[in-house]
Amino acid sequence: MNWLRSFLDKIKPNFEKGGKLYFLHSTFEAFEVFFFVPNKVTEKGSHIRDYVDLKRLMTHVLIALVPIVLFGMFNVGLQHYRLQLGIEIDAWGQVVKEAGFWRIFWYGFLRVLPIIIVSYVCGLAVEFASAQIRHHQVNEGFLVTGMLIALIVPPTIPLWMLAVATIFAVIFGKEVFGGTGMNFLNPALLTRAFLFFAYPASMTGDAVWIVNKGLDVISGPTPLALAAQNQFAQAPSLLTMTLGFIPGSIGETSKILIVLAAFYLIFTGVVNLRIIISTLIGATAMGLIFNLWGANEYMQIPFYYHFFFGGFLFGTVFMATDPVTSAQTPIGKILYGLLIGILCMLIRVVNPAYPEGAMLAILLMNVFAPLIDHVVIQQNINRRKKRALLSQTIKS
Template sequence: MGLRSFFDRVEPHFVKGGKWERYFPVYEMVESFLYTPKTVTTVAPHARSYIDMKRIMTYVVIATIPCILMALYNTGYQTNRAIAEFGASGWRTAVIETLGIGFDATNPLANMLHGLLYFLPIYITTLVAGGIAEVIFATVRKHEVNEGFLVTSMLYALIVPATTPLWQVALGILFGVVIGKEVFGGTGKNFLNPALTGRAFLYFAYPAQMSGDSVWVPVDGYTGATALAVSASDGFQELAARGMTWWDSFLGFIPGSMGETSTLACAIGLVFLLATRIANYRMVVGCMAGMMAFSLLLNWIGSSSNPMFAMPWYWHLVTGGFAFGLVFMVTEPVSGAHTNMGRYVYGALIGVMVVLIRVLNPAFPEGMMLAILFGNVFAPLIDYFVVQANIKRRSKRNG
């Protein structure tokens, strides 16, 4: 009598109330082990953590809340300050005047509302354009639209200037989603950060709208250089003369992309991501160590013609998109290194590259975006050499 026939004969004893009911899980386990069950797993069950994709993406979105709030406030603050000198026009002005709130830069409500009127259209455009691309690929590939795009859309909206035309916003997120992620298989298979890929596309395709002195504050006629631009031309000592103190840069009250200006807001998000173990501390330590070590080296070397050589590491930390990129891009688990030692090397490579680009390449005063994409490209190679080194070490030890 075969095993299947035996189970068919004794199966009635396993039903509710049967004397062998307590053994039902054993029967179920044996049957599924020896025979193909009616329901099978259609994808690889690589369970490595109790935290699923939805929980990870939700935590990342929560971590961006301080940056979102600061983006609203600082965008409105910078805009209201410029309006006091240059005046205002457009539909946002009509909305604020209708509500009777005014353009007082000392009024937190006026700043938050004015910033919201710039952030909301950009974010809605990002959701619509990128969401359409996600749905199309999900329909063709017959899989669900996951929460990965929610994080991508939020990060992308925070790293573009408030003056970005909405059609460029849509074009950038489409490029990031399609070329940066979906052509490689979708969420979890991309080797480049999709949000940064879209931002890089806009930077090189439309440099006039993504760089310069007139793109950071959305008021016609107003021009104001970022802290990095001032440092590159006149040295970081000139920042104080222009009203940009280190504390202003740390708190985020300086011109820049909407969500990147506040190091404090980014630090709050980092603490949350580290506490929930979404972010790996090795990448953060490596990036900070690389940035600090290379900037100290350049400070020691010095230069009579390039004032950026003298910029200390603590100014690199609070200017441009370093803090935002460190927290939300460097620690991104998919496009980064996956070995423990590789994470240190990966972070250090980005930290060195961002200072190298800022100091030695005058065409790109920011640097963090290109440094992270550079690190994304080399992450698989870093992991390969770490694994090979481990194999050789174990072979020698056990040989």
């Protein structure tokens, strides 16, 4: 990389103050920081340095997402050829045997790659434009957001819709609040919410989850849709749902890979364990209440099946734990996670119009996270005041 370092050092004066290309200073700095660690040093005061900066945090998340992306590509191809061959959903091994592993993978690769490219190009274009206008540094935050956006949409999403939604989410969900670290809503989930409410026909129903262009067949519903329609008996086996060989958004299907990603992110300290555990506890508690109530077939579904439906696990690991939009205090994180789990189950089971409750639950709690932190901090202040007053009373 010495040649690249030499090349950047050679052209750098053109982008510094007084240079001919100073108006592109933020763009140049973004590319330089992407390849090399900034050579900035502190000039005064005491500082504690840690090797885990924003770029390294984003790198850990991307590493955790790579297996999920590759599997998502394979599963998109698998579902396509399953429909083409007319094979039952649990017989995915037969699909691989008849269609061939690489044929399946390359089909999915060619369907998913344009979605990833559009997500990155549109989002980064807004980020770079905003940085140039404000003369701010371009942060690495969208490296993860761009990938998450691609993983939470159906493989059949029209690219122009994805472009519009991504631009909207980055501008109105992030840049208007000051950019990376200042937004209070998760940009990836905001993109999905925009698509969900603006173009519901492309985000819901049984026809959007499997690429069936050119096939005279009807796409199958997701397990979550079957449960919402009181047709749980027709759902795939628990093994098939765990492995992820089911219709769904590109990155949400393989539960085993999501769990492995969660362990990796917890081990590297990127995500907060309190939020993950409390979200699972909240969903479990609400699921058990519905099981005891049992007013309809959906409520009678064992609570643990909800962990394998839709994007609950993916949202818990990658969305709810967003360090920017989640609660910041230790107790606040627990309350935040509990409420996400409870709301997700409530929206899923009680409101049939929105079978996927994870998106709305997390976005709603993003809004209330600052209030939760405020209440927790205020309670601590009041408790200390009472303790101080009691101490003064005893002394007097």
